[in-house]
Amino acid sequence: MTNKINASIITIGDELLIGQTIDTNSAWMGQQLNKAGVWVRRRVAVGDVWDDIWNALDEESKHAQIIFITGGLGPTADDITKPLLCKYFGGQLVTDEGALENVKAIFLKYLNHPLLPSNLKQAEVPDVCTVLQNKRGTAPGMLFQKNDIIYISMPGVPHEMKGMMEDYVLPQLAQWFQLPAVVHRTLLTAGIGESFLAERIKDFEAALPAHIKLAYLPNYGMVRLRLTATGEDVQAITHDVDILFENLQQQLQDVLVVNEDITIEEAIGRMLAARGKTVTTAESCTGGYIAHLLTSIAGSSAYYKGGVVSYANELKETMLGVKPTTLQAHGAVSEETVTEMAEGALQAIGSDYAIAVSGIMGPGGGSEEKPVGTVWIAVASAGMETVRQKFSFRFDRRRNIEMTAMNAIMMLRKVLVA
Template sequence: MEKKYAGIITIGDELLIGQVIDTNSSWIAQQLNQVGIQVKKRLAVGDNRTDIWEALDSMMNETDLILITGGLGPTADDITKPLLCDYFGGKMVMHQETLEHVEHIFQHILKRPMIERNILQAQVPDVCTVLKNEKGTAPGMLFEKNNTRIIAMPGVPHEMKWIMLNHVLPNIPNWYSTGFIIHKTLLTAGIGESFLAEKIKDIEESLPEHIKLAYLPNYGMVRLRLSAWGIDKTTLEKDVDNYFNLLKIRTENDLVTDEDETMEQVIGRLLTSRKQTLVTAESCTGGYIAHLLSKHAGSSVFFKGSIVAYANIIKEELLQVPHNTLITVGAVSKETVTQMVKEVRIKMNADYSIAVSGIMGPGGATAEKPVGMVWIAVASKENVEVKEFHFRFDRERNIGLTAINALNMLRQMIVDNR
């Protein structure tokens, strides 16, 4: 049994100019890993015939499976289908089942007449196997050449996912003997990547060839991910668990979670298990902490709401920050966030609260209060903890760092039952 490799090609000028973020390839890669196929290469190319052709050529000799998304629509810039027809030496033919499906969509769902462009959606190369697309008009297509399978799918995410889930992933075991790929991830906070690497240097150096360690830093946190491939799943899991436990012990003081979850998911899990609630009072983050907490389904169980007190008048009127405090020590001060965190918890009747106030940049700084200076407060019914931070990045990253540090301060308070 050999490792099986996949390549992913995403097509569209909109990907290259940053107008659309490519979420397709990351989702596809996650699904392939779960069935034991390792993604070796991901390429994003524009709506250019030569570039697409060269991308296919480069992957044909390196991969067993190529997944293509995009360029299957009805407009002139959708060139993937005719290119694939030429690449595999076929001719375009009308696929009757697809035509009937397209007709049904226009007559019974969209309730509007079809035009020639819509009818052409049902044309496919005669050298492919058609993969029915129940969610749209452009079918998927399966080609085979030199022991490599090439699958073309629409770029619309929900259409691509339907084809993957119904036509591709269920057939992987029939196409390949893949072995197993295992990932285990832990999350640390409050320690830099280089310091973390030094702390676990001997563990990393002792890893066998089939287990790899990756560092994934982001906004004051670092994920450590062990990845392994093998034929015997039981043995593989045992090997990974042994090294993963060593990493957990070595990073104990910095460890947030030994699951592949975000900081806000950790907070949600902790509060939900204790049947406790949280509110926030945000100035410099403008509701970003509330966004992180509320973007996950079920967060209403523990997250009650937020007051975005961006202007001083809101701090005064809704959070009872004394006018004199704002005049003498300012909005970015220990005194202000202390009052904010106390008042928002009481006003919204929650078990815990977070308050932040700072200078995110690029303007608004003074000699005494530079860009990146932030005060963060967390509170329970019994305690209030306040810390001053100094971040050194641009506005977006300073906001992200403020949010993560605030959530981590709260996590530590919850875990310590303070």
């Protein structure tokens, strides 16, 4: 019989509390632990204060069988996690030879300055812990056990923490605990709001068995739906969730983008690659963000040929062939200008498709006729009429840019599937 395993995550650092650093560690760990069948019951952030960290350890030990700790393992004076853990678990600091060799190797191979005493101290660990070697940095991780609770302390640097989780912690979970089987199936929809989607599949959701849950994950004009099944027999729950997932897809054929847990940009990349087609971008208001999204996918060189960031009107004219008379008569943020940008990029770069955007992201620059958030998007393709659409966003600059990019990519998708 499998038992529900509860976990707590403690993140340490003043920078987390004042908003200087965003805590992405907890979100990533929560996702990975959920997939493994571990329930993250609580997440706690504390500053670099001895009593606060100590009290957090005491409190979380009342709720969890495994406690994850990140942060406070660096070489500076405010990094107090290691000495605190040493006292909390009744040990003394000793030099771990494996960690010491790792520190020396990193400084020798990657850094062009001598080792300082503070760097060497990073190889010191409590003699009551199991050392988790850090293949991506200098601070080792530490595993403690007390009263049948496992405590794992890892660096706060996300890249280093992920390495430890992937190399050691996640593979070991099944050895430490008898975990339930967990099966996820995810699909991505576009062009329908969360409330309308929920109304449309309310009968499907109401009929779900107790061991299968449906989650709505909305983001920028898209909604991700995730079915999660839990149980003891992985084959049985996989069979159950597969049947329901197929049913769900059939009900949402007209708004279904992809039946995998991938991003819209990855889905678009697969569509382009499968067709042997290419795309280019002509960006004014997004400053290259669309190109960034498209090229963040491995293998994107097969379908993304390049792009132009044309903030200045002169570049719109010289690089994209926008007519001066068009800019004079209609302005940079207009249907006419964005159409000529897309068609000009198509011709200049020689791709099969071109996305063009022009808009007013804010906080300034708007007018009564064209307020902040006004955006024109066009998608041009060889042998087809250019598709264009006006959007009116109401957010801050960053989100306006993100919304523009997402809608531009979704417009390309509509052209691809037309």
